[in-house]
Amino acid sequence: MFLVVFLLQQTSVFADTPPPPPSPPGPLPPGLPLDGGLFLLVAISISYGIYKLNKIKKASN
Template sequence: MKIVPNRIIIILVVFFLKNTAVFADAGPPPPSSPPPPPGLPVDGGLYILLMLSLCYGIYKLIKLKNIKKASN
């Protein structure tokens, strides 16, 4: 059986890399995270959003009617 030098080098590198993990330090613990911000109200601009969406819907319907009239 022929001994291949590349295999021996690979085996030695893997062996030494595996042993270096034993000496690794865990390090300091991560800092604690700040407390989450308080909840914000959702209904602050809900009526404005509703009115804007209704106006946009009416605008699109009128525009669609005008396009159908022009094509006839």
């Protein structure tokens, strides 16, 4: 039993090599403004919500 446990412990010696260190950071990509189309997105989502509510009301009548 001792020999089996001893041999199973030796398998960790044959593990993979560690990964290479990460490359140094390059230039960051340009940031995208979030406020450019935010008003348009809110307006479209509100109008779609009103459309869906009206569709549900007409279906229930």
